[in-house]
Amino acid sequence: MRIALYPGSFDPVTLGHLNIIRRASRIFDRLCVCVMVNSGKQPMFTLEERADMIRRTVSRLENVVVETSEDMLVKYAKDIGADIIIKGLRAMSDFDWEFQMALARKIIEPEIETLFMASSSKYTYLSSSVVKEMAKYGADLRDFVPREIMGDILARMGK
Amino acid sequence: MRIALYPGSFDPVTLGHLNIIRRASRIFDRLCVCVMVNSGKQPMFTLEERADMIRRTVSRLENVVVETSEDMLVKYAKDIGADIIIKGLRAMSDFDWEFQMALARKIIEPEIETLFMASSSKYTYLSSSVVKEMAKYGADLRDFVPREIMGDILARMGK
Amino acid sequence: MRIALYPGSFDPVTLGHLNIIRRASRIFDRLCVCVMVNSGKQPMFTLEERADMIRRTVSRLENVVVETSEDMLVKYAKDIGADIIIKGLRAMSDFDWEFQMALARKIIEPEIETLFMASSSKYTYLSSSVVKEMAKYGADLRDFVPREIMGDILARMGK
Amino acid sequence: MRIALYPGSFDPVTLGHLNIIRRASRIFDRLCVCVMVNSGKQPMFTLEERADMIRRTVSRLENVVVETSEDMLVKYAKDIGADIIIKGLRAMSDFDWEFQMALARKIIEPEIETLFMASSSKYTYLSSSVVKEMAKYGADLRDFVPREIMGDILARMGK
Amino acid sequence: MRIALYPGSFDPVTLGHLNIIRRASRIFDRLCVCVMVNSGKQPMFTLEERADMIRRTVSRLENVVVETSEDMLVKYAKDIGADIIIKGLRAMSDFDWEFQMALARKIIEPEIETLFMASSSKYTYLSSSVVKEMAKYGADLRDFVPREIMGDILARMGK
Amino acid sequence: MRIALYPGSFDPVTLGHLNIIRRASRIFDRLCVCVMVNSGKQPMFTLEERADMIRRTVSRLENVVVETSEDMLVKYAKDIGADIIIKGLRAMSDFDWEFQMALARKIIEPEIETLFMASSSKYTYLSSSVVKEMAKYGADLRDFVPREIMGDILARMGK
Numbered sequence: 001m002r003i004a005l006y007p008g009s010f011d012p013v014t015l016g017h018l019n020i021i022r023r024a025s026r027i028f029d030r031l032c033v034c035v036m037v038n039s040g041k042q043p044m045f046t047l048e049e050r051a052d053m054i055r056r057t058v059s060r061l062e063n064v065v066v067e068t069s070e071d072m073l074v075k076y077a078k079d080i081g082a083d084i085i086i087k088g089l090r091a092m093s094d095f096d097w098e099f100q101m102a103l104a105r106k107i108i109e110p111e112i113e114t115l116f117m118a119s120s121s122k123y124t125y126l127s128s129s130v131v132k133e134m135a136k137y138g139a140d141l142r143d144f145v146p147r148e149i150m151g152d153i154l155a156r157m158g159k
Numbered sequence: 160m161r162i163a164l165y166p167g168s169f170d171p172v173t174l175g176h177l178n179i180i181r182r183a184s185r186i187f188d189r190l191c192v193c194v195m196v197n198s199g200k201q202p203m204f205t206l207e208e209r210a211d212m213i214r215r216t217v218s219r220l221e222n223v224v225v226e227t228s229e230d231m232l233v234k235y236a237k238d239i240g241a242d243i244i245i246k247g248l249r250a251m252s253d254f255d256w257e258f259q260m261a262l263a264r265k266i267i268e269p270e271i272e273t274l275f276m277a278s279s280s281k282y283t284y285l286s287s288s289v290v291k292e293m294a295k296y297g298a299d300l301r302d303f304v305p306r307e308i309m310g311d312i313l314a315r316m317g318k
Numbered sequence: 319m320r321i322a323l324y325p326g327s328f329d330p331v332t333l334g335h336l337n338i339i340r341r342a343s344r345i346f347d348r349l350c351v352c353v354m355v356n357s358g359k360q361p362m363f364t365l366e367e368r369a370d371m372i373r374r375t376v377s378r379l380e381n382v383v384v385e386t387s388e389d390m391l392v393k394y395a396k397d398i399g400a401d402i403i404i405k406g407l408r409a410m411s412d413f414d415w416e417f418q419m420a421l422a423r424k425i426i427e428p429e430i431e432t433l434f435m436a437s438s439s440k441y442t443y444l445s446s447s448v449v450k451e452m453a454k455y456g457a458d459l460r461d462f463v464p465r466e467i468m469g470d471i472l473a474r475m476g477k
Numbered sequence: 478m479r480i481a482l483y484p485g486s487f488d489p490v491t492l493g494h495l496n497i498i499r500r501a502s503r504i505f506d507r508l509c510v511c512v513m514v515n516s517g518k519q520p521m522f523t524l525e526e527r528a529d530m531i532r533r534t535v536s537r538l539e540n541v542v543v544e545t546s547e548d549m550l551v552k553y554a555k556d557i558g559a560d561i562i563i564k565g566l567r568a569m570s571d572f573d574w575e576f577q578m579a580l581a582r583k584i585i586e587p588e589i590e591t592l593f594m595a596s597s598s599k600y601t602y603l604s605s606s607v608v609k610e611m612a613k614y615g616a617d618l619r620d621f622v623p624r625e626i627m628g629d630i631l632a633r634m635g636k
Numbered sequence: 637m638r639i640a641l642y643p644g645s646f647d648p649v650t651l652g653h654l655n656i657i658r659r660a661s662r663i664f665d666r667l668c669v670c671v672m673v674n675s676g677k678q679p680m681f682t683l684e685e686r687a688d689m690i691r692r693t694v695s696r697l698e699n700v701v702v703e704t705s706e707d708m709l710v711k712y713a714k715d716i717g718a719d720i721i722i723k724g725l726r727a728m729s730d731f732d733w734e735f736q737m738a739l740a741r742k743i744i745e746p747e748i749e750t751l752f753m754a755s756s757s758k759y760t761y762l763s764s765s766v767v768k769e770m771a772k773y774g775a776d777l778r779d780f781v782p783r784e785i786m787g788d789i790l791a792r793m794g795k
Numbered sequence: 796m797r798i799a800l801y802p803g804s805f806d807p808v809t810l811g812h813l814n815i816i817r818r819a820s821r822i823f824d825r826l827c828v829c830v831m832v833n834s835g836k837q838p839m840f841t842l843e844e845r846a847d848m849i850r851r852t853v854s855r856l857e858n859v860v861v862e863t864s865e866d867m868l869v870k871y872a873k874d875i876g877a878d879i880i881i882k883g884l885r886a887m888s889d890f891d892w893e894f895q896m897a898l899a900r901k902i903i904e905p906e907i908e909t910l911f912m913a914s915s916s917k918y919t920y921l922s923s924s925v926v927k928e929m930a931k932y933g934a935d936l937r938d939f940v941p942r943e944i945m946g947d948i949l950a951r952m953g954k
Contacts, residue, residue: 443578444577452549452581455549457549
C-alpha cells in the first residue's frame with residue numbers, strides 16, 4: 001500500500017489546497033494531510049482548529065486522513081509509513097524554497113521522495129496569506145476557501 | 160476622466176517611486192498616490208508623515224494628489240473612482256508577489272485593472288528597504304531619495 | 319485621445335491575447351493591435367492572414383483596429399500617434415525578456431511607455447507555441463483559440 | 478496497477494535522467510520511459526538509437542520499459558494506460574515551461590496528472606545539451622552519462 | 637596585495653560557506669571573513685561566538701582571517717583595504733536580492749567590486765536556516781556543518 | 796601573476812561588455828578577452844572581425860589582450876594559464892544557464908573558478924541580440940555600442 005503525506009500549515013486551508021488533496025487522493029492508496037507548525041508566522045488558528053477545518057472539507061474522500069504533528073517532516077513520514085511527500089507549486093517563488101527543502105530531506109532520509117504537483121491555473125493566485133489579507137478587509141471569500149470553513153474565518157475576524 | 164491609483168507603503172518614498180509617479184501622471188488624467196499600511200513591517204514614518212513627504216516631492220505635478228488609507232486597496236480604488244492600479248516592477252522577486260495580488264484583486268473586483276511599469280534601469284537596485292539599510296549606517300542618500308525629504312530621514316535616524 | 323498599441327506575432331491569436339485586447343480596449347480611447355514579424359521563428363500564417371484572423375475575432379470591439387507592420391516597434395508607435403505599448407505577461411520567462419526590451423525602447427524613445435498586464439490566470443498556460451504543438455497532434459483547440467479561427471488552423475494543418 | 482510515463486528526448490540519456498528513472502521506478506508499479514521527438518532541435522541520435530541506449534542502461538530495473546513515440550504525449554499516455562506523467566526539474570528555467578505544459582495537458586486530458594521530481598543536487602548542472610557541448614570538445618564524459626553509452630557518443634562524434 | 641572580504645551572518649557557518657571560503661582563499665592574497673549583523677533575524681549565536689566557530693574551522697587556511705563588524709559593509713571593506721566583496725550564490729532567490737545590494741553598493745563606493753561564486757552543487761540545498769530547522773528536530777548535522785562546530789550547535793539546542 | 800579570462804561571443808561587443816572588461820581589468824593582473832563560437836546562432840561578424848572590433852575599443856587598457864578560440868573554454872583557460880573565468884550577469888535568465896555551465900566546468904576542471912560580476916544597472920537592458928534587433932531597424936546605437944565600432948555595424952547592415 002502506497003501512503004503519501006501532504007504537509008502544510010493550512011492556516012487556513014484554501015480551495016487551492018483542496019484541489020491538490022483531491023488530485024493526490026486519486027493517485028495514492030492513502031493520503032495523510034498533516035497540519036504542521038510554521039515557525040516563521042503567528043498563526044490565525046491552532047493546529048487542531050486547522051485540522052478540524054480540513055476534516056470537514058474532505059469528509060467525502062474516503063482514503064484521506066487529517067492529522068497534526070509538531071515533529072520533523074521526514075520523521076513523521078517514516079512513523080506513519082509514508083514514503084512520498086506531496087507539495088503543490090503555484091509559482092516561481094514557491095519553487096525555489098521547496099526545491100531546497102526537498103534536496104535537504106533527501107540527505108537526511110534518502111528513502112522518502114518529494115513529488116510536486118502544479119496547482120490548477122485557477123488557483124495560482126491563491127495562498128493562505130492572500131486569504132488572510134482579504135479577510136482582514138471583509139472581502140467575499142467564496143472564491144478562495146471551501147464553503148465549510150467560511151464561518152470559522154468570519155468568527156475569528158470578529159465580524 | 161481616467162483616474163489611476165498608485166498605492167504603496169512609501170516608507171520612505173525613493174527616486175524610483177518618484178520616477179513611476181512622473182511617468183504615470185503623464186498617462187492618466189489624474190493620479191492618486193495612496194500611502195497604505197504594510198502589515199508585515201514596523202514603519203519608520205507614520206502614514207501621514209509619509210504622505211506629507213511625497214506631497215512636498217510632487218508639488219509641481221498638477222494632476223497628482225497624495226492620500227492615505229487603511230482600507231482595502233480595491234475598495235479604496237472604487238471609492239475614489241479609480242479603475243486603474245499602477246505598480247512598479249524592479250525585479251523578478253517583485254513580479255511574483257505582485258502578479259498573485261493582481262490576479263486576486265481581479266477576482267474580487269473585475270472592473271479594476273492593474274498595470275505594471277518597469278522601473279527605470281537607473282533604479283532597479285533601489286527600494287525603501289535599501290534606503291533604510293543605507294541610512295542606518297549614515298551613507299549619503301543623494302542618489303536614493305528626493306532632495307526634499309533627506310532632512311526628514313536624517314532627523315528620524317537621530318543623526 | 320489616448321492611443322495604445324498592442325504588438326505581437328499572434329501566430330495564431332489565442333484566447334489569452336483576446337483577453338488582453340478586451341481589457342486594454344476598455345482602458346484606452348483607441349487600441350491598435352499590430353501583427354509584427356518575429357524574426358526568430360518560421361511563421362505558420364502570413365502577417366496578413368494573422369491580422370485577418372484577429373479582425374474576425376474582435377469585430378465587435380469598436381475602438382480596436384488591427385494592422386500589420388514590418389517596421390520597428392517604437393517607430394510604428396510614433397507614426398500612429400500611440401504613446402502606450404501594451405504587453406501581456408503570463409509567467410516569469412516572459413517577464414525577463416519583455417523587461418529588457420521595455421528598458422531598451424525607453425532609451426530610444428523616452429516618450430513611449432510600456433504597460434504590462436497580467437494574463438488572466440485561466441490563460442497562464444497558453445501561448446501560440448502551445449497552440450501549434452497541440453494542433454500538430456490534432457488536439458481539440460476549443461479552450462485555446464477563438465472559435466472564429468479554428469477552421470483556419472485546421473485547414474493549415476491539412477486536417 | 479499504477480503505470481507512470483517518463484517522457485523526454487533523451488538525446489542522449491544522462492546520469493540525471495537515470496537518477497529520475499531509478500527513483501520513479503520505486504514509486505510506481507510500472508514505469509514507461511518514452512523517447513519522444515523534440516521538434517525544436519536537430520537530434521544527435523535517432524529515436525530508436527536513443528531508446529536502445531536507455532534500454533542497455535536500465536536493463537536491471539525490472540518494472541521499467543523503454544519505448545519510442547511520435548504521438549502526442551497525453552494520447553500516448555492514455556494508450557498505454559498511464560495516468561501519471563513524471564518530469565524531472567533541475568532549475569528555474571525548466572520549471573516555467575514544464576509548468577505551462579502541465580497546465581495545458583490538464584485542459585486536454587484532466588485524468589492525467591503530472592508529477593515533478595527534483596533532480597539530485599549532484600546533477601543540477603547536467604542536461605543533454607551540456608553533454609553534447611562537452612562531447613564536441615572531447616571532454617571526459619564519465620561524470621555525465623551512463624558508462625554503457627559512452628562508446629555510442631564517442632563513435633557518433635567520430636573520435 | 638589583493639584583499640577580499642567575504643561577509644555574512646554565518647549563524648552558524650555551514651559546509652557551503654566553508655566551500656566558498658576555501659575557493660576564495662586560493663584566488664586572493666588575503667581573505668577576510670567578516671561576521672555581520674543580520675537585522676531581520678533573531679540570531680542563534682552572538683557575533684563573537686559565530687566568529688570563533690569559523691576560526692576553529694578555517695585554522696589551516698593561512699591567508700584567512702575572521703573578524704566581526706557592526707559597521708556598514710562598504711565602509712568596513714574600505715577600512716581594511718579590501719576592494720573585492722565575495723558572495724556565494726546558491727539559487728535564484730539569493731540572486732535577486734544580492735544583485736540589488738551589489739548595485740546599491742556600487743553607487744556608494746564605486747571602487748569596490750562584488751564578485752559572485754556559484755555554490756558547489758553539493759550544497760545548493762544548504763543554508764543556515766536549513767541547518768537551524770534541522771537542528772531543532774535533532775537531525776544528524778554531519779552533511780550540513782563543519783565537524784568542529786557540531787558540539788556548539790547541540791549545546792545551544794540544549795540537547 | 797593572476798590571469799583572468801572573459802569569454803563570450805561578442806557579436807558585436809556592447810557597452811555592457813566594455814563595462815565588465817574595464818572593471819575586471821582592474822582586479823586581475825592580466826585579462827584575456829576571448830571571442831568564442833556560439834554554436835546556436837548564425838553570427839553577424841566572423842570571430843576575427845569581432846576580436847578586431849574589441850581590440851580597437853580596449854586599446855588603452857594595457858593589461859587586456861583579445862584573442863579568438865574555437866577550443867573548449869576550460870581547455871583554452873588552462874592553455875593560457877588562466878584560473879579565473881569572468882562572466883557578466885544582467886538578469887535572471889542569464890543566471891540560470893551560466894550557473895549550470897559553471898557547475899559543469901567545475902566537474903571537468905576543478906582548479907578553474909568562475910566569478911560573476913553584476914552588469915552596471917545602466918546596461919541591464921543591453922545584449923548583442925538587442926543591438927542587432929535595433930540595428931536592423933536603423934535605430935541610433937550610441938547608447939548601446941562603443942563609438943569605435945558603430946561604423947562596422949552600419950557597414951554590415953548595408954546602410
